[in-house]
Amino acid sequence: MRLAGVAAAGALLAAVTPPAWAQQTTTAQTTTAQTTTAQTTTAQTTTAQTTTAQTTTAQTTTARPGTARQSAAQATTAQEQAAQPTTTGSASCELTSETATRGDLLWGFKKSFRQYVGTTAGNAITASDGAVVTAVDEVVRDGVPNPAGIPTGAYRFALGRAEYRSPTDFTLHYRGKVAFSYPAHFFTLVLGDPEVRRDGDTATLRADVELKAQPGAPTGSKNLPDVDLATLRPTAGTTTPAPGSLTWSAVPASLTSAEAFAGFYQAGAELDQVALTAAADCADLPEPPPPAPAGTPPPAVRANALVPPLQYRPLANTGADVEHVLWLGISVLLAGTAVLLAVHRPRRT
Template identity: 40%
Template sequence: MGTTHGPHRVALWAGAITVGAAAALTATAPALAAPVQVAGGSLDWGFKASFRTYVSTGNGNPPIATKDGATRNSDGTFDFPVTSGTFDAAAGTAEVKYGGTVVFSYPAHLFEITVANPTLVVDGDGTGSLKADVDLEANNGTTDQHLDQAEIATLVTTAPTVDGSSISFSNLAATLTASGASAFAGFYTAGTALDPVTASASASATDPTDPTDPTDPDPTGPGTGSASQTIKAAVTGGALTLTSSGSQVALSAATPGQTATGNLNAVTVSDLRGTNSGWDLVGQVTDFTSAAGGSIPANNLGWTPSASVATSSLQSAAGVRNAVTPGSPAAPGSGLGGSKTLCKAETGSSLGSSTCGAALELGVPESSAAGEYSAVLTLTLA
């Protein structure tokens, strides 16, 4: 558990006896005639994110290049345009060829790997494969390999999403094969998980009928046809942040031997890192002091924490659970002189925003002199 952004601190001050305070969707549609010839679509794949990061630090010129129609997506993966193939939406099968070339070049580490013309094969029984042409040049030319449409990865497939005359497969789990491991110079062993594969295929590249086309026999008549658009959105990691609804807390007045009470200003923890790696929010207070030199030990401040997930009008991401847990109560006398947990979220359930607070109790010793006492409570998020 932890954060890549380091601790976040907020010091909350007060006055008179005060205390500072990241499954594929499936759909059904009328069965299309099988097989359907492919005319449009694309395939998105990145091989493996860690490999792209490694190559990007190298001395290739450039380290990663795209050509022949392949392009780079905003998340670093690659987009390959469709060239040919067929699909059967009713059976959930497809064999679609895509064009384009990606070159991974790292001369200082003696290799250049070229991946081109991937082919998606979906068998309709929950399995599939990704094939490609691969050229490997390594060790100053002493290790060369050329593969035509080799099976680079096996796929775990799901039923396609069907939209009119188009189908799409989203986030298909990919696993490196033995031939793929060899083609990539043994950087990874067979069985290694690769980036997921997302692909689409459609029966037409454009609308079949354009009512404004001068060759249309009746441009004023009713139009027909269908169109589909693939919408992509890059979600980048944000920050782990802590905000407070106030900076001062006034406890109730108390005589020696009694307890002063109040409530901590609510704080909000927002975990927008996209890693779901968990966090802890802890608090510790200084001794209470007065202008006349009086002192109340920090351990005499106790609390009873509370916590809840912040509400939102948006639907949660599929399969993501947001949960927050309040810390254990600390009684006056054994309280916040040492670090105590206000609230926390475990790994796997920390994404989103949570609100935390606490009921405060300051035990005033019978030996305390009259006066206005204050202390600083520091909340640390990590």
């Protein structure tokens, strides 16, 4: 009975305890499972780390949008530069207030005034301090330029300095003086240091104007510094901006006011057209007109022998020829003398 119980207990134990090969298999499976679990965990960890790194990279990129935009802008600029044609030195030549070192203003003021002063013996037109008289648009009489030996061409003023911002926004300061002397009419008129200002479609020529009246003139001397002398219409002329330079030609001009030129003309009177240049050293400019060749003026005539009673009369208002007026006066004087002689002829007895 006791043996039967022991046998039953051994059978139960055998049933509960697995054999050695089963224990080894179970151990191997457990080890494999643990290894798989470890590998899975490692893979998951690696994946998580990779994901974290990618997330960090994305966050870094997102946190620095300027860098991306800057890179894109640099790439666009490089593409645009590659698409532009290759040019030589003129591409880098720029006209600014600092680089504007050359240029000229060519202007004759008003040809009828040059004729009024420059065709009468004893008068003078002189240029100084950076201005010269050219042979451009000289007064011609009977096929002879400058018939009185006085230079009557337009005037060239040299560029002094510039305040240049764009082709439609600038002030160009030119230097030089031109003096018109008419002793018989008791005056000398000086035009000096003109400047051209442009603001959009409007432009003005300013200058120093001085009237030096001599004793006997019906008006006193006047000094008008930096006066608005001429209204310019640049859109009606030819204006040509180029790399490093600016060129105007045939720009219409009219007198701003009667007082601006000492009362010689009415406001709105048409003046000579304006041409100008301004350029940097790196720019190409055409050669300016040279000074007029020196002439031989005829002998001067005494002022009181020309127009004794008139003293001062700016005939440039009408464009009249002074010489013709003088001959008319002499003719009238002779006719009056003849009449007086006829009236007072002594009677015969």
